[in-house]
């Protein structure tokens with residue numbers, strides 16, 4: 001069911017998503033978490049999900065970090081490594097089984113909107129790759145476009 005949902009919303013994948021205020025963003029985070037929950041029942045477990053993958057156009061995504069789903073509202077990459085690494089990424093909105101070669105920054109510092117304003121945090125490793133993949137989604141980019149090149 002979830003996979004069908006992703007495919008149904010294909011036309012949204014090239015959309016540049018729009019910034020929201022905190023309360024609207026929080027609502028979208030809930031919708032994304034619900035979508036993941038439904039997807040999990042269908043056995044496909046993503047590590048990240050952007051709003052335009054479920055047919056919305058908010059600048060919001062969720063990512064699985066330390067086994068917990070974390071919401072990112074209006075995320076911005078503030079800083080990134082000079083070093084670029086090569087990755088192989090898949091996406092449930094494309095063919096869930098196929099992987100694409102991408103280039104990603106080794107680390108990123110990302111700011112996002114929270115209840116008390118914007119906060120900043122540095123992410124490394126697999127989490128940094130997930131975040132770059134999801135922010136690409138919000139800009140209408142897909143991993144088959146190659147990442148930060």
Ligand SMILES: [Zn+2]
Pocket residue numbers: 090091092093133137
């Ligand atoms: Zn994706």
